[in-house]
Amino acid sequence: MRRLALAFLALAAAAAAAQDIEAGRAKAQVCAACHGADGNGVPGMPEVPFLAGQTWRYLYVQLRDFKEGRRTSPVMTPMAQPLSRDDMIAVANFYAAQTLKPQAFQVDEAKAKLGKAKAEETLCTMCHLGGFLGQNEIPRVAGQNYQYVVAQLKAFKDRTRTNDAGNMTSVARTLSEQDIENLGHYLAGLR
Known part of the structure; x- marks a missing residue:
């Protein structure tokens, strides 16, 4: 029963x-x-x-x-x-509930490799988890739109986006423009 x-x-x-x-x-x-x-x-x-x-x-x-x-x-x-x-x-x-599909963005493998190293250095997986799939209020960034990733990292760096309790703002402030571009290539290429 x-x-x-x-x-x-x-x-x-x-x-x-x-x-x-x-x-x-x-x-x-x-x-x-x-x-x-x-x-x-x-x-x-x-x-x-x-x-x-x-x-x-x-x-x-x-x-x-x-x-x-x-x-x-x-x-x-x-x-x-x-x-x-x-x-x-x-x-x-x-x-x-929807499935993220592979996108047509052409990843620059050299930039993605540098982005991966920067992600490891800044401990991105502590919040975004392994595979960058996100958790709770932390977004999935794996496979995300390249231009969106770059724009959001720049917005956090410039403090024009601040709805993150300061976590992304403090990380983004340490990133150079090249770091942001490299991270965009790395994250957009993750499947």
Whole structure:
């Protein structure tokens, strides 16, 4: 009897998760114009992040920060304004459930090698984990859009993005422009 009850609970949880993902798909339709229907981006928009396979918690926090003004963007801030907490969670869960696909970016292997060395030196995996898959409120950066990575590292370095409790800001301030470019090549090339 206990096994049957546990099986029923697991089935109910799976059905609820599927409903959440479908609710997120509906809410994310407007996001598809820039992020793609499955979070793998839109050709010709290299500055826009890939959302597929990102941690749901990170996506939720970023939407909340855009809505509440802790992070600003002329595009994302107004997009986040009408979203409720449940909307943000649904959208985040939808994109987290998608699979990040290999991208067409041509990695410069020499720069990627230098980026890997810099990532090891600055202990990036302490937060982003091995494989750079992210955790909780720490984003997945493996396979991320090169131009987005570079832009965000520069924003942290310049302190124009500060919604990170200071962690990325303190790391980014130690990076040279070449380090940032190399890290972009390394992270974009991870699969």
